[in-house]
Amino acid sequence: MDFALDDVAAEVVSMARRLGREVLAPAAAAYDRSGEFPRPELQRVFESGLLDPEIPESFGGAGLPRWLDALVTEELAWGCAGITLAKTANNLGLTPILVAGTPEQKERLLPAFTRTLQFAAFCLTEAGSGSDAASLATRAHQVAGGYRLNGVKRFITNGGVANLYSVFATINPALGPKGVVAFAVPATTPGVTAGKVEHKLGIRASNTTEVVFDDAFVPDDLRLGAEGDGFKVALRTLDLSRANIAAHAVGIGRRATDEAVAYAQERRQFGQPIIEHEMVAAMLADSAMEVEAAHLLTVQAAWRADAGWDFSAHASMAKAFASDSAMRAAERAVQVFGGYGYMTEYPVEKLFRDAKIYQIFEGTNQIQRMVIARWLGKERRQ
Ligand SMILES: Cc1cc2nc3c(=O)[nH]c(=O)nc-3n(C[C@H](O)[C@H](O)[C@H](O)COP(=O)(O)OP(=O)(O)OC[C@H]3O[C@@H](n4cnc5c(N)ncnc54)[C@H](O)[C@@H]3O)c2cc1C
Known part of the structure; x- marks a missing residue:
């Protein structure tokens, strides 16, 4: 190694x-x-x-x-x-x-x-289907030469700025996951518009909008994979992306720890830098330890995907652990800053707000734990 x-x-x-x-x-x-x-x-x-x-x-x-x-x-x-x-x-x-x-x-x-600088977005979530993504309602009606898409996707990152959308729609909701079809849809397609812009707790530099499909025509040659394979494509994509989401959380956790250490070395109370107080030092050590473990889980999950190994449960472990530890590291950083940590003048309150989303999107951490638990019941190699 x-x-x-x-x-x-x-x-x-x-x-x-x-x-x-x-x-x-x-x-x-x-x-x-x-x-x-x-x-x-x-x-x-x-x-x-x-x-x-x-x-x-x-x-x-x-x-x-x-x-x-x-x-x-x-x-x-x-x-x-x-x-x-x-x-x-x-x-x-x-x-x-x-x-x-x-x-x-x-x-x-x-x-x-x-x-050139272009953006893409992944359109799976809808008002009625989040964790239970296979229950999506956006319809793909087959017409001559392609499909007409109708429906509204919600909470889409890069919504409104994207040049190309990956879209998941169903040819028949009664078929469940087997009815889902994936498409690549240029944003200039008539009938495709960005809807409501979301105002968020954190990651506010990121655009999140609804994406509306109103009788949007998508030709057959922009269908990705076979009819009915769309849900598998969505799950595979999310699996492959998860280590990158974990990497975000590692970045946030590391920044929170770095900021907290620098502040604790400067800030003096009771005649000494607060890092000399053991309870403060222990908070910093816990954050450093967890962020390092999150980093190792993350690169391991990504490496397993590169190597063609079974990686789905490892990606879930990385995502859930890294986001939980980023949240804890950001929370500790606010605590180490004391009252200043609560003020927008200092960077740690933003890290605290940013960290939360990583426990929610790309599959909540409850869903990640379900994936890991299912994997535990299977025959495992490597
Ligand atoms: C800022 C932001 C950006 C996003 N970007 C995108 C994007 O680009 N593309 C996209 O398609 N989606 C995107 N999403 C959607 C995101 O992936 C979903 O919000 C997420 O998967 C959760 O779905 P939900 O919000 O409908 O919550 P729900 O599925 O309604 O879950 C609510 C709660 O119930 C729990 N829960 C649900 N089912 C179970 C279960 N079986 N067992 C245990 N607990 C359960 C959840 O863990 C959660 O705590 C984004 C969301 C946000 C907030």
Whole structure:
């Protein structure tokens, strides 16, 4: 086993670290206040080749392995998880094409994302179907040459800014998961509009909207995979994305710990820096320990996916553990800052607000525990 990075990987990580610290972190508070979409900062990430680094080299991308992309995401999320989410949502929106697209569909849809700054989004959730995603109600009616889509997707990251949507719809709700079909839908398609913009507790630099499909025509050649395979494509995509979501949480947890340590070294009470008080030091040690464990679970899950090993339960472990530990690390950081931690002038209250979503989206942590528990009942190798 070798934890050392080779020169190329080390350079990629240090580029991401510079972007996280010098571009994203200084801009984070302003976007958190305004809720605007951080296009200039994402342009910088794009120019560094790190916006969609998992697109294979054959389609003009960097073709980074998932474990290295996870390290990139950790560094960017250290700077601002909300800004970084546009990157992870791109990955989520493009993965159905990588998982189920034909060579022609990949050639047609992916290279545009490597040439100019573009965004993708993944449209699964609806008002009535969240954790129980297979109960979705968006309809795909077969017509000559393709399908007409009707329905409303809710809580879509990159909604409104995306150029391309991956959309999951049913040809017949009575078929349950077996009725689901996946499509790649250009945002310019007549009948596709962004609906209500959501105002959020945290990750406020990320755009979240409804996406409305009103008799939108999608030709047969933009269907991803066979009719009825759509739900499997959605689950596979979420499995593959989960380590990257965990990497966000590692970035938040690490930033919270770094901020808390720096503050505890400076702030003096009872005649000494508060880090000298054992109860404060123990909080910092707990955060450091959990964030490090979360990081190891995350790169392991991503590495297993790269290696073609069984990785779904490990990705769930990484996502649930990393987000629970980020939440705890952010909560401890607010505590270490005392009253100042509660004020918007200091960075830790934002980390506390940002951390919460990672326990909820891409499958709540209750759902992750269900996945892990089911895996425990199976024959396990490696
Ligand atoms: C900011 C944000 C961005 C998002 N981005 C996207 C996106 O880009 N694309 C997309 O498709 N979706 C997106 N989502 C949706 C997100 O994935 C869902 O909100 C999430 O999966 C939970 O679904 P729900 O909100 O309907 O909650 P529900 O499914 O209604 O769950 C409510 C509660 O019940 C619990 N629960 C439900 N079923 C069970 C069970 N069987 N056992 C135990 N507990 C259970 C849940 O854990 C949760 O605590 C986003 C959500 C948010 C908030």
